[in-house]
Amino acid sequence: MTQSIITYIQAVAAEKGLNPEDVFSALELALATSTKKTFSEDITISCEINRKTGESTYYRVWTVVSDDYEDFNPDQEIRISDTKKDYDNLSIGDDIIEELNLDLSSDDGGASSSVGRIEIEKAKQVMLKAVRDAERAHIAREYESAIGDLFIGEVTHVSRASITLETTGIQAEIPRSELIPKEIIRKGDRIQGCLTHINVEGRGPLLQLSRKNNSMLATLFKQEVPEISEGIIQIKAAARDPGSRAKIAVKSNDARIDPIGACIGVKGSRVQAISNELHGERIDIIKWDNDPALLAVNALSPAEVRSIDINDEERTMNIAISTEMLSQAIGKSGQNINLASELVGWKLKIISNEQANELSKKMIDTAINIFTNKIDVDESVATALANENIKTISELADTDIETIAAIDGFDTEIAEELINRAKDYLLDLALSGNDEIDALMELDGMTMTVAEQLISTNISNRDALADMSVDELTESIRIDADQAAKIILSARAHWFEQDTDKPQ
Numbered sequence: 001m002t003q004s005i006i007t008y009i010q011a012v013a014a015e016k017g018l019n020p021e022d023v024f025s026a027l028e029l030a031l032a033t034s035t036k037k038t039f040s041e042d043i044t045i046s047c048e049i050n051r052k053t054g055e056s057t058y059y060r061v062w063t064v065v066s067d068d069y070e071d072f073n074p075d076q077e078i079r080i081s082d083t084k085k086d087y088d089n090l091s092i093g094d095d096i097i098e099e100l101n102l103d104l105s106s107d108d109g110g111a112s113s114s115v116g117r118i119e120i121e122k123a124k125q126v127m128l129k130a131v132r133d134a135e136r137a138h139i140a141r142e143y144e145s146a147i148g149d150l151f152i153g154e155v156t157h158v159s160r161a162s163i164t165l166e167t168t169g170i171q172a173e174i175p176r177s178e179l180i181p182k183e184i185i186r187k188g189d190r191i192q193g194c195l196t197h198i199n200v201e202g203r204g205p206l207l208q209l210s211r212k213n214n215s216m217l218a219t220l221f222k223q224e225v226p227e228i229s230e231g232i233i234q235i236k237a238a239a240r241d242p243g244s245r246a247k248i249a250v251k252s253n254d255a256r257i258d259p260i261g262a263c264i265g266v267k268g269s270r271v272q273a274i275s276n277e278l279h280g281e282r283i284d285i286i287k288w289d290n291d292p293a294l295l296a297v298n299a300l301s302p303a304e305v306r307s308i309d310i311n312d313e314e315r316t317m318n319i320a321i322s323t324e325m326l327s328q329a330i331g332k333s334g335q336n337i338n339l340a341s342e343l344v345g346w347k348l349k350i351i352s353n354e355q356a357n358e359l360s361k362k363m364i365d366t367a368i369n370i371f372t373n374k375i376d377v378d379e380s381v382a383t384a385l386a387n388e389n390i391k392t393i394s395e396l397a398d399t400d401i402e403t404i405a406a407i408d409g410f411d412t413e414i415a416e417e418l419i420n421r422a423k424d425y426l427l428d429l430a431l432s433g434n435d436e437i438d439a440l441m442e443l444d445g446m447t448m449t450v451a452e453q454l455i456s457t458n459i460s461n462r463d464a465l466a467d468m469s470v471d472e473l474t475e476s477i478r479i480d481a482d483q484a485a486k487i488i489l490s491a492r493a494h495w496f497e498q499d500t501d502k503p504q
Contacts (some may be wrong), residue, residue, distance in 0.1 A: 003050075005027075006051075006052075006054045007052075009023045009024060009027065012131060014134050014281055016131075016138075017139070018131075018134055018135060018138050022134040022137070022138065022440065023131055023134055024049055024051065025134070026131050026133065026134045027131075028046070028047040028048060028049055028056075029047075030129070031047040031049075031056060031058075032045045032046050032047040032058070035047065035058055035100075041221070042073065042075035042076060043060060043075045043076065044060065044061040044062070044063075044076050044381070045059065045060055045100070046059045046061055046062070046097075055166060056388070057099060058099070058100040058170045059097045059098065059099055059100060060097070060098050060100050061076075061077040061095050061096070061097050062076065062077060062095065062096045062097065063076060063077050063078070063093070063094075063095055063096075063409060063490055064077075064078055064079075064080050064083060064090050064092055064093065064094045064095070065077045065078070065079060065080065065092060066079070066080060066092050067079045067080060067081050070122075073124060078096060080092055082176065083096065087440050090249065095148055110234075122189070123234075124492050130399055136200065136206060137200055139170065139206060140198045140200045140206060143195070143198055143206070143207065144198065146195055147195055147197070147198075148194060148195065148197070148219060149195050149219065150192050150193070150194055150195075150206065150214050150216075150219045150220070150223060151167045151168065151192065151193055151194075151195055152191070152192045153165035153166050153167030153168070153172055153189060153190065153191070154166055154167075154168060154188065154189070154190050155185060155186065155187050155188060155189045155190075155191060156171075156187065157187065158185060158186065158187055160176065161175065161176060162174060162175045162176055163176075163179065163185055163191075164205055165191065165193075167207070167232065170205075170206060171204075171205035171206060171207070172193065172195075172206070172207035172208070172209050172492055173199075173203050173204060173205035173207070173209065174191075174193050174208075174209045174210065174211060175208070175210075176212070178193075178196075178209070178210035178212055179211055179212065180211050180212055180242045180243040180278060180281075181212075181242060181243045181244075182243060182279070183211075183243065183279045191211070192211070192216075192220075192277065193209025193210060193211050193216070194209060194210050194211070194215045194219055195208070195209055195216070196208055196209065196210045196213060211242070211278075212240070212242035212243075213240075214238040214239065214240055215275070216240075216278075217238050217240055217246055217248060217278070217283075218235045218238050218248070220274045220277060220278070221235060221248065221250075221263060221274060222235070224265075224270050224273055224274055225262060225263050225265075226395050227257065227259075228263075230248075231253065232251075232253055232257060233250055233251065233253070233257065233262055233263070234250065234251045234253065234288075235248060235249070235250055235258045236249045236250065236251050236288040236464060237249040237288070237343050237344075237345070238343070239339045239340075239342035240281070240339075241335055241338075241339060242278070242281065242366055243278065243279045243280070243281055244281060244282070244335065245281065245283075245284070245331075245335055245336075245339060246278070246281050246283045246284070246339070247280045247283075247284045247285075247286055247299060247339045247342075247343045248263075248283065248284070248285055248286065249286040249287070249288040249295065249298075249299070249343055250263055250285060250286070250287065250288055251287075251288035253344040257276060259285075259287065259288075260286075260287055261287045263285045264285060271283055271285065284299075285465040286299050286301075286343065288299045288323040292310075292317070292344055292345070292346050293308050293317065294344065295343070295344050296308065296317055296319060296340060296344050296348055299339075299340035299343050300319065300321075300329050300336070300337075300340055300346060300348075303320065303321050303325045303328050303329035304322055304325060304329075305321060306318065306320040306321065306353045306356065307319075307320040307324060307353075307356050307360070308320070309356070309363070309478075311362070311478075311479075311480060313447045313449060314347075314447070314480055314483050315345070315346045315347065316346060316347045316348075316349065316480045316482075316483075317346055317347070317348050317349065318349050318351050318356065318359065318480075319348055319349065319350055319351065320352065320353050320355070320356030320357075321350055321351070321352065321353065322353050323352050323353065323354070323436070324351075326350060326352060329350050330350050335361060337349075337350055347480070347482070349480070349481075359478075362410060362475070362478070363386070363391055363478045364386040364387065364391070366391070366453055366457065366477060366478065367382065367385065367386035367391035367392065368382040368383055368386055369457070370382075370391075370392060370393060370452060370453070371385060371386075371393070373398075374393060374425055374452075375393060375396075375418075375421040375422060375499070376421070377418065377421070381414075381418070382394045383403075384407050384409065384410070385406070385407070385418070388403075388404075388407055390404075391478065392449045392452045392453065393422045393425055393426060393452055394422075394448050394449055394452065395427065395449070396418060396419065396422040397419060397422035397423045397426055399419070401416055401419060402415075403415075404418060404419065415443050420492045439461060439462060440454060440455075440461075440462070440465075443462065443487050443490040443491055444464070444486055444487065444489075444490035445483050445486035445487045445490060446487055446490075450477065450479055450483070450487070452479035453478060453479075454477060457476050457477060459476065459477075462491040462494070463469075463491075465487060465488055465491035466488065466491040466492045466495065468488060469488075470484045470488060473488060474486070
């Protein structure tokens with residue numbers, strides 16, 4: 001290794017616009033890889049090039065492991081007990097580095113302690129590859145800030161696995177799994193894709209694009225609607241069934257501008273251009289609301305929502321729709337409700353108006369039972385609380401005085417008394433170490449609200465729960481079917497443990 005190598009590295013770095021240090025690192029890796037083959041593929045060798053003279057020094061590396069370390073490899077590792085006679089204060093995980101004496105001028109490529117001309121030639125080839133990798137990494141860094149941006153290019157190659165296109169002077173790839181279903185793409189077509197990640201270490205095109213993720217939809221709107229790129233309108237959420245249907249929620253930062261109208265454009269020109277790019281995808285533009293319930297109502301429009309029962313703990317909503325609009329709200333194969341759920345970020349369940357009334361009556365009856373039996377209030381007071389959607393003692397304790405005092409027939413004094421009773425009940429429950437509550441709270445999916453309802457209906461132990469079906473539990477208390485299934489399965493877990501313990 002001579003001074004000419006320094007000059008060569010500086011020239012390569014200048015020509016390709018690379019950091020010289022990246023090229024040095026690439027060459028060190030190349031020489032270490034080539035030298036390693038002379039000894040054994042299993043050993044660890046590192047190389048260090050003097051940045052001033054160009055001279056290279058080689059080192060062999062062992063990692064210190066514990067004496068009882070499994071899969072011990074003597075070529076790469078050394079037990080800590082074997083290091084004590086030669087080294088002090090070493091810990092497990094430390095490296096022992098010893099310099100190797102190599103004669104790079106020898107012609108005997110078979111010698112175990114030297115590197116011959118063949119090995120040096122191999123090192124040159126590996127170095128060239130490493131320099132290409134350094135160049136690839138350098139280009140990748142330039143695109144890191146472009147994640148989520150759209151790239152358009154001409155398709156240069158079509159295969160079963162992916163589509164390759166030339167964009168901005170660099171190759172990009174769209175895997176088949178990231179194409180819109182049923183769209184046909186041919187060589188020579190110009191298509192767009194959203195940059196999802198950069199393929200730095202692997203082979204193949206550097207830029208990895210997608211046409212089916214939510215960012216593709218949002219970025220197309222940003223490109224097509226000037227008010228979005230200017231920050232006047234915000235895209236708050238998006239959900240897609242690629243190639244079929246999508247929902248996007250938008251918000252205006254200027255009260256004078258209608259966000260939905262701006263996104264639709266004159267005679268639908270803006271949204272139609274986006275739909276055409278997405279292979280005819282039908283796009284619903286929704287007005288954003290910070291209240292999840294109101295956002296759900298907007299997302300299900302034009303279906304008329306009659307009532308919503310919200311479970312904050314489980315982030316679920318039971319949404320009542322008139323019978324004649326049920327199929328429209330649910331959509332083909334549940335597409336509409338699934339997209340609405342993804343957009344809102346809550347699990348939405350559509351029920352008929354009749355089911356909602358039945359569910360509401362059941363929840364009110366359960367709440368009245370809880371309040372009258374646990375905190376000793378009149379049935380009329382309990383009914384008033386339940387009608388205001390305060391249905392458990394925990395909810396009552398967490399409600400502010402003003403909200404309760406505003407209930408017809410109540411005042412501040414009554415509100416304070418009710419809240420104090422609820423808090424006293426919960427405190428006594430915590431201090432007494434109620435075995436029923438403790439046992440129920442150990443179950444997966446259980447919440448204090450559900451536990452209160454269960455105890456009020458005399459379902460107070462895991463065996464009683466284990467004997468129930470999901471339908472029976474959802475009919476007994478206010479609970480979602482998925483949560484009910486999770487709780488029942490957890491309650492039955494000890495059955496399977498007992499079966500496992502039995503002798504075969």
